[in-house]
Amino acid sequence: MCATYEPPPRPIETFVFMDLEATGLPPSRPKIAEMCLFSVNRHALENPQYSNSFPKPTPLFPHLVDKLCIYINPDKPFTPTASSITGLNNEVFANNKKQSFNLHVFHMITAFFSRQHPPICLVAHNGYGYDFPLLKAELSALGISALDEIYCADTIKAMKALDRENNQLHQFLYQPSPIGSKKKYGLRDLYFKFFKVYPLNSHSAEGDVITLISIFQQRARDLMCWMDLNARQFNTIKNMYKENVRYASFSKTPMNIQPVPPSLLQDQPRRRITTVHPAILYPVDNGIDPTDNEYTPLYHRISELPDEIKNTLLLFIGLIVIVWIALKTPV
Numbered sequence: 001m002c003a004t005y006e007p008p009p010r011p012i013e014t015f016v017f018m019d020l021e022a023t024g025l026p027p028s029r030p031k032i033a034e035m036c037l038f039s040v041n042r043h044a045l046e047n048p049q050y051s052n053s054f055p056k057p058t059p060l061f062p063h064l065v066d067k068l069c070i071y072i073n074p075d076k077p078f079t080p081t082a083s084s085i086t087g088l089n090n091e092v093f094a095n096n097k098k099q100s101f102n103l104h105v106f107h108m109i110t111a112f113f114s115r116q117h118p119p120i121c122l123v124a125h126n127g128y129g130y131d132f133p134l135l136k137a138e139l140s141a142l143g144i145s146a147l148d149e150i151y152c153a154d155t156i157k158a159m160k161a162l163d164r165e166n167n168q169l170h171q172f173l174y175q176p177s178p179i180g181s182k183k184k185y186g187l188r189d190l191y192f193k194f195f196k197v198y199p200l201n202s203h204s205a206e207g208d209v210i211t212l213i214s215i216f217q218q219r220a221r222d223l224m225c226w227m228d229l230n231a232r233q234f235n236t237i238k239n240m241y242k243e244n245v246r247y248a249s250f251s252k253t254p255m256n257i258q259p260v261p262p263s264l265l266q267d268q269p270r271r272r273i274t275t276v277h278p279a280i281l282y283p284v285d286n287g288i289d290p291t292d293n294e295y296t297p298l299y300h301r302i303s304e305l306p307d308e309i310k311n312t313l314l315l316f317i318g319l320i321v322i323v324w325i326a327l328k329t330p331v
């Protein structure tokens, strides 16, 4: 059965180019280690300035790009390949005291989106196959099932679709020769096709986003039109994998998120499994530092316990109540 997705209600206004680096590929249940978002308004993509390079002027990198790049402690070993291509390893995250994928990351993403003009479309190269399902899995582990009103589009899918429609002059990858040879839509090959050199900083999230935008600019109007018609809601993306929810669920609408007091946004001592105190979700300005365990209400501590322990506790309490009632009842 073919799923149908609702495209944006009107032309996309903001394209947020995204790339993730992580501990590996599926099915190793990768965890995000680096995330980079570059937000570019449609106006900048439709009206680029050009370099006077020969033989053909090239669009200059857009101005007024908002950027959000963060390193995230994956709390999971990198596969040897992932470590070798990204240059990242677990030691460097520990040495630099990087925090895990926690609610601060979610707040940063939603605050970043809140500053962009809608409709907003997340754009990633192989986004449907990797970046979107991975981001979705990490958000789900925080109890966040969706990012409302955000669309997404995969540049590989868009480029393949345009290549099927266009004559060879406008193709992203045109290979006249060997029969059956597979066209390569990797970022490096595409970049080489347009610029005749290989891109810098491959397999760094920021480097890959810059490379993607440079390629996108080569056929910006076609790609934007395709995305206006074919982008789908981020909520329709399936998780790459399922993980037990680590934190309490809360409203998924960015506007409903309570502001987080600056004191709570400071680095917190790393714990083995990162947890975010419920007071971060529902901050109350009562003068008490909610991260201080001395003041943590008992029900908050209990709510942080694993489900199995909570269920056993409930069963135990239930048994005590039944025995108490049985003893009190006259025979």
Ligand code: DCM
Residues within 6 Å of the ligand: 019, 020, 021, 022, 023, 024, 025, 079, 081, 082, 085, 086, 202, 203, 204, 208
């Ligand atoms: N990756 C991998 N092995 C590869 C290619 C990628 O483990 N051969 C993983 C690690 C990268 C992530 O995918 O951080 C994203 O890939 P890319 O750097 O191409 O965006």
Ligand code: MG
Residues within 6 Å of the ligand: 019, 020, 021, 202, 203, 204, 205, 208
């Ligand atoms: Mg990358």
